[in-house]
Amino acid sequence: MDATAILQAFVLLLVAATATGVILTRDPLAQAITVSFFGLLLAIAFLAFQAPDVALSAIAVGAVALPLMILLALAKIRGGAE
Amino acid sequence: MDPLIPLTVAVPLLAAALLAAFSPFVTRRVIELSSIAVAAAVTAMCLLLLSGASEAPLVYWFGGHMPRDGLALGIAFVVDPLGAALAAFAGVLVTATLVYSWRYFDAVGVLFHSLLLIFLAGIIGLAISGDLFNIFVFLELLSVAAFALTGYKIEETGPLQGALNFGVTNTVGAFFVLWGIALLYGRTGALNLAQMGETLAGGPVDSLVVTAIALLATGFFIKAAIVPFHFWLADTYATAPLPVCILLGGVVSELGLFAFARVYWTVFDGALASSHEELRILLLAAGALTAVVGAVMSFAQRHLQRMLAFSVIAHAGLLLVGLGLMSPAGLAGAAVYLLAGGLVKASLFMCLGILQHRLGGVDELRLHGRARHMIFTGTLFLVGGLVLAGIPPAGTYAGKALLEEEANLLGLSWVTPLFVLVSCLTGGAVLRAAGKVFMGWGPPPGHSGGEEDAQVGQETTVERDRTPAVMFVPALVLLTAAIIIPFVPGLLGGSEAAAVAFADRPAYAGSVLLGTRHPITEARAHEWTVPTELIAGAASVIGAVALAAFTLRRAPLPQKALGKARTGAERVVGGLTKLHSRHIGDYTAWLTMGAALLGGALAAALL
Amino acid sequence: MTSRGRRGLFLTGAAGLALLLLWGTAGLPDFGDYQHLYGLTLNAESVAATRATNAVAAVTFDYRGFDTLGEEFILFAAVLGTALLLRAQREEEEEPPEDMAPDRRPPHDSDAVRELCLGLVAPIFLFGVYIVVHGHLSPGGGFQGGVVLATAPLLMYIGGEYRGLRTVTPEAPLELVKGAGTGGYVLIGLSGLWFGTSFLDNALPRGNAGDVISSGTILALNLAVGMAVAGGLVLLLTEFLEQTLVLRSRSRK
Numbered sequence: 056m057d058a059t060a061i062l063q064a065f066v067l068l069l070v071a072a073t074a075t076g077v078i079l080t081r082d083p084l085a086q087a088i089t090v091s092f093f094g095l096l097l098a099i100a101f102l103a104f105q106a107p108d109v110a111l112s113a114i115a116v117g118a119v120a121l122p123l124m125i126l127l128a129l130a131k132i133r134g135g136a137e
Numbered sequence: 138m139d140p141l142i143p144l145t146v147a148v149p150l151l152a153a154a155l156l157a158a159f160s161p162f163v164t165r166r167v168i169e170l171s172s173i174a175v176a177a178a179v180t181a182m183c184l185l186l187l188s189g190a191s192e193a194p195l196v197y198w199f200g201g202h203m204p205r206d207g208l209a210l211g212i213a214f215v216v217d218p219l220g221a222a223l224a225a226f227a228g229v230l231v232t233a234t235l236v237y238s239w240r241y242f243d244a245v246g247v248l249f250h251s252l253l254l255i256f257l258a259g260i261i262g263l264a265i266s267g268d269l270f271n272i273f274v275f276l277e278l279l280s281v282a283a284f285a286l287t288g289y290k291i292e293e294t295g296p297l298q299g300a301l302n303f304g305v306t307n308t309v310g311a312f313f314v315l316w317g318i319a320l321l322y323g324r325t326g327a328l329n330l331a332q333m334g335e336t337l338a339g340g341p342v343d344s345l346v347v348t349a350i351a352l353l354a355t356g357f358f359i360k361a362a363i364v365p366f367h368f369w370l371a372d373t374y375a376t377a378p379l380p381v382c383i384l385l386g387g388v389v390s391e392l393g394l395f396a397f398a399r400v401y402w403t404v405f406d407g408a409l410a411s412s413h414e415e416l417r418i419l420l421l422a423a424g425a426l427t428a429v430v431g432a433v434m435s436f437a438q439r440h441l442q443r444m445l446a447f448s449v450i451a452h453a454g455l456l457l458v459g460l461g462l463m464s465p466a467g468l469a470g471a472a473v474y475l476l477a478g479g480l481v482k483a484s485l486f487m488c489l490g491i492l493q494h495r496l497g498g499v500d501e502l503r504l505h506g507r508a509r510h511m512i513f514t515g516t517l518f519l520v521g522g523l524v525l526a527g528i529p530p531a532g533t534y535a536g537k538a539l540l541e542e543e544a545n546l547l548g549l550s551w552v553t554p555l556f557v558l559v560s561c562l563t564g565g566a567v568l569r570a571a572g573k574v575f576m577g578w579g580p581p582p583g584h585s586g587g588e589e590d591a592q593v594g595q596e597t598t599v600e601r602d603r604t605p606a607v608m609f610v611p612a613l614v615l616l617t618a619a620i621i622i623p624f625v626p627g628l629l630g631g632s633e634a635a636a637v638a639f640a641d642r643p644a645y646a647g648s649v650l651l652g653t654r655h656p657i658t659e660a661r662a663h664e665w666t667v668p669t670e671l672i673a674g675a676a677s678v679i680g681a682v683a684l685a686a687f688t689l690r691r692a693p694l695p696q697k698a699l700g701k702a703r704t705g706a707e708r709v710v711g712g713l714t715k716l717h718s719r720h721i722g723d724y725t726a727w728l729t730m731g732a733a734l735l736g737g738a739l740a741a742a743l744l
Numbered sequence: 745m746t747s748r749g750r751r752g753l754f755l756t757g758a759a760g761l762a763l764l765l766l767w768g769t770a771g772l773p774d775f776g777d778y779q780h781l782y783g784l785t786l787n788a789e790s791v792a793a794t795r796a797t798n799a800v801a802a803v804t805f806d807y808r809g810f811d812t813l814g815e816e817f818i819l820f821a822a823v824l825g826t827a828l829l830l831r832a833q834r835e836e837e838e839e840p841p842e843d844m845a846p847d848r849r850p851p852h853d854s855d856a857v858r859e860l861c862l863g864l865v866a867p868i869f870l871f872g873v874y875i876v877v878h879g880h881l882s883p884g885g886g887f888q889g890g891v892v893l894a895t896a897p898l899l900m901y902i903g904g905e906y907r908g909l910r911t912v913t914p915e916a917p918l919e920l921v922k923g924a925g926t927g928g929y930v931l932i933g934l935s936g937l938w939f940g941t942s943f944l945d946n947a948l949p950r951g952n953a954g955d956v957i958s959s960g961t962i963l964a965l966n967l968a969v970g971m972a973v974a975g976g977l978v979l980l981l982t983e984f985l986e987q988t989l990v991l992r993s994r995s996r997k
Contacts, residue, residue: 115891143943158923285825326780348768733760
């Protein structure tokens, strides 16, 4: 097994572990942070599989835009509920 | 003719972008008129394509990337008569909806019009695309537009819940479709339907092919609301704004089935040719189950919008039975039934909109006898119920008759009784409602309000004493169209010929990849006015009327006579109602289970 | 359904589905073993044919540019839909949400955060433009660059300059940018129909592979998508911010 394959396998395991972490996080606010971390790892995984275009999209959407939307939605909900 | 093909999608999209960009600078009247004009123009373009494609399918390659030595590099639109007809039908419905909603919302913005045009472009793209990933893109495009439109009434929790259930389940469905595409791409290295079909036809039917068709079928069946993937539909359609329901109930649910049929007959039919019999059993079973569940639930509703929503599910089931016959004649019958059923359902939803507009609600019990003075709408609703039940010689009857004749030829004699039963229940439900609301028949309601009301959407709360012509005329036109369909010259024979071409995979592949011309030859549809069919049609209508009359009777029947049958029926309905829990977690659990079952059944059937 | 019943149903189904997926995936070719003519052909010819050195851009904006048109409109529809769902509600107009804790002041913004964020706005903006206009040469493109562009105003918000953000991103021009980008994609497609053989056909000079101004419509389409995505995302953000920040901006006045 060459170095690339080991790196790929390692990153995939990390992605799987983080994904499980996202699911196990019950508090939505904390989930916004873990999902952001998951997005970042996913981007690294895409990079390890030589797909830099997809990696860039994954960073932009998964690590920034999606968590931000969750945070803003939470702010809205809590603002209304208080 | 050729440039028209991309324009059918490009024009509505460009118009949507322009409307949104220039909305601050123009008046609402300009927006309304221009969106109606665009939708009507696109409809006309689709009709032109339909007439062009009725001689031979038209193939259009985007970006000038023609196939090279039979290898597709770009994306193709392949316009066949069935696809073009579906596109034109969607255009008609969107135009009618835009006219109809002229007066409906108190504060309708440009967003509604832009989204409707995007929605139309999505349906047209889906109907005539010849590329699997492109089909997925358009399916998502129209779904995203639909998610937003169904949640239009943000002041109430019911519609938002419905839109959320719609969004979650259908996004899961999209994910299934995407996974199926990925597997097929891994195997065939192609996304062009014809190319995939050619590659699969020469290869083995193994675990990958079975899983791919299972995933695609799951995704498309979620969109089409086939049991047990159907739960979201009732919640969504029962709470969405009624103008949106016209489109959802008229054409959207059927798109999932259309996509399944298109993908099956272009991609899988060659590889699975030897398993037709097994696939037929599977699809017929799923269709029959869906039809019965939808019909029974429809009859059990008192909230009219929810009643029609279940009617939509029942119709999806009947259409799947049509596809499941796995023959061109079955496809042709399903196409006629899709068209006629879509028109009548759209018209009925329009009637509900008029009720909502005039009386501020669509609950059968609360409206009891309150619409006695609305003679025209009442007549329309009543006739709509009869057409829904399949009264000869309306289009719904013709579609069912074609399907029943084909089923009888295939030795499937249980199809006719199934169709009669489903027609009795769905038509009877509408007739019963007509009797209660417009005639004041039946026992007056002992109580009103209750649990249903929380789900009832109300765009307008004031009682009004006039029905605007823009609401009544489209409903009348659509219902008339549903009735006269079988008498349109060439329509029945044309759909038979179109279905033969639709199901001819080698010819499709040849015209797409090699540019050979495969003329569509004339064909004759089954006889649809034979005595057996007329009897079945009459039985449907009489049954529907009898069911409605039975529930509308004033004097209670002697308990002994029907006691047992009645408690049995109540138990079944109660159990079914309990399953439709409006809990998104339940729906997802059913969905997962359904996907696994469908996969297992397909594995058993195909290997 | 009871929650136990639901869990049982789901877990049974999920186990079956997992088996199905594993079984199906086993039919895929081995990892890295690519034999298909489609990819091999594109790899061999795409740079020469499109003059885009990024083969991914050649696929997404040329060979399969029509898909990207649909995807751009999915984003457009999502932004419209969000605007529809987050529009001002009736009761909000009559009775704006009040600060429930009038004695609570918003936390003082740290100067370090403020300076850092505001200092980053210009570089991030430039970086976004870079990614958009180099989409045909290197990884990135209109979509990714558009998102980066949209984060520049976001930094202003994090830096505490919400009102400054509203001044540099007024709604009507943003609508125009988004509309021009989205409609522009269709118009470029139509130019192919007019000047070339078919919709989305390349109607511009291709130039030399590797130049910033090259690859014909691929660059133009990237610019259109960049505008649409940046405009759309900023609008989306302001929709959300308008909803959530009424409290904060009110207490500051």
